Amino acid sequence: MKIGEECGVFGGIAFDDDVAPIIRKGLFMLQHRGQESAGLCCGDQELSLFKDKGLVMEVLKNKVVKNITGKSGIGHVRYSTQGGSDSAHAQPYMVKYLEENVSIAHNGNVKAAIDMRKKLEEEGEVFLTSSDTEMILKKVISEIRKTPSQWTFAEMGNILSDNFTGGAWSILFGFPGRVMGFRDPFGFRPLFFCAAEEGYFLSSEDSAFQLLEFKNIIEIQPGEGVEITSEGYKIQRFAPEMPSKKCVFEHIYFARPDSNVFGRNVYQTRVDFGKKLALESCIDADMIIPVMDSGFAAAIGYSQESGIPLHMGLVRNHWVGRTFIQPQQKERRKGVQRKLMPIASVVSGKRLILIDDSIVRGTTSKEIARMLKKAGAKEIHFRIASPMIINTCFWGVDIPTKEELIANSYDSVEEIREYLDADGLAYLSFEGMQQIFGKDGWCYHCFENSEKKRCNENVELQTVGR
Known part of the structure; x- marks a missing residue:
């Protein structure tokens, strides 16, 4: 989702x-x-x-x-x-x-x-x-x-x-x-x-x-x-x-890459997210695969910083709407299958770093991992270009209840990784995001205290998927 x-x-x-x-x-x-x-x-x-x-x-x-x-x-x-x-x-x-x-x-x-x-x-x-x-x-x-x-x-x-x-x-x-x-x-x-x-x-x-x-x-x-x-x-x-209180999700997901929002170019911000993510949690892999389209710019940044080649291993059907911008959960699940399809000849037998902008309920990510493994991917390591979302939003972001958030459904990043059936999982740190935006002037409410939960997993995150 x-x-x-x-x-x-x-x-x-x-x-x-x-x-x-x-x-x-x-x-x-x-x-x-x-x-x-x-x-x-x-x-x-x-x-x-x-x-x-x-x-x-x-x-x-x-x-x-x-x-x-x-x-x-x-x-x-x-x-x-x-x-x-x-x-x-x-x-x-x-x-x-x-x-x-x-x-x-x-x-x-x-x-x-x-x-x-x-x-x-x-x-x-x-x-x-x-x-x-x-x-x-x-x-x-x-x-x-x-x-x-x-x-x-x-x-x-x-x-x-x-x-x-x-x-x-x-x-x-x-x-x-x-x-x-x-x-x-x-x-x-x-x-x-x-x-x-x-x-x-x-x-x-x-x-x-x-x-x-x-x-x-x-x-x-x-x-x-x-x-x-x-x-x-x-x-x-x-x-x-x-x-x-500028909403950080305008840059993470909402706005078009060619927009300039809150004094920053959206595309360049997402590239910076990817670079920072690579510095924090780079692993050995054969290729980087972006979850199109919102993960594309971050994947470019991750590739530039890590030196790992970027490939289009997932094809997006642009005639299908954005899965988060659909109000019903059943529609979102069906939307994932209609929206993204793997290219088997690209991903088969390969160790993949899958770059996405965020994980909310985990519906989309779990389905993508399933499709990629069915297409023959050897390993799938999720790298998420934002911190864990753990709080609801009162200012227009569709996060209705804390219980719906995957970060609140499991006690650790390792448990989330197991749910996604992935070989590795790491998020951009809250501190890393603040280094890009600055501490003041932004609304970070949906991420607040996520770093405390993530830090408990630092050692395990370094070994998962290696």
Whole structure:
């Protein structure tokens, strides 16, 4: 199983043409962040919404996009970390309040969502979904109590910071002819602005702007936001920046390799992970095999540092979704078999170092080891380019319970190795990761105390698989 991101957002205002085709392109570039559903909401006078379950190009077909007019709009791709998986939970959400439309698209997770929902329900509010995004919009409406066209950036920013600081949120609000974006004061999730020849746009990752003739890209800082109109844009601070809590999993798994997130290139970070992993736990082997695609860059780094050749021993079917970005465990198991297949002529009789970005439940890794041994691999040594995941996440990473984590299901790395039916297993150390990122400014919650558990296995890890 792989880690699941919650969402991707893209929106803005086009100068000359309808914005819907541009938003679709942006969402397509963010497809890796969520594959359950997609949608967009656009309009200059009245908003038009279309959303459904499925991939971007399945949901937003040409005939759909052609019928959604307007130069202003927002879009969303979704993986559910809060709320259901049906089409009703697809975003953006749009409501009519005081005869005017407003829409919202959210990337992140609000810790206080359950308590807030209970309070609003006690005040008489009715919810159509179980999503925290709907709760955010309801709260904004209940606080402002004016027509959406009268909502100001300052008062919206105050409501968000007063009620939701501590949660993870990069949020887009869409109005007829106007778009606003906000990034939470801790900066858990990224948000980027692009001034392009086609218009002004916001996105969860800067790589989504590659299909534009961009002029300038700016990473919105924690506690900052942007208001975009047909007359221009203004980047403003709406809340004091808190001690930064940038999510390390954006670099480990979520973001595209060609994205630059939190001031670092994602591809280069993953290469650095692989180099550090090789320094910490290199063994003698015939070849290095990356688990495609997220383990590829780390495998390059491991190969560069160790001198062991890199080969493509696993072929990925790119028409199958990311196994962690699927909400049901049964779907994940089937997804592994459909997604990856070994090349027997490459791996047969060979001692393999298998590089992957992380192990969560162990479903994917165990199935990969089984397939490789069936293909004739002599030895399989897992090297994981992140520390052991031992804690759940409250900020949008799909780690529902500690009991689901393989690191908490077994008492030692040796027991995990036995479960995977591998000849060796080692993780990147927590200290090694901090040497790459730095100790401050990052959210390491899912790894905290993993080093203590791992250190108990240092001697055994040095001998396993030799």
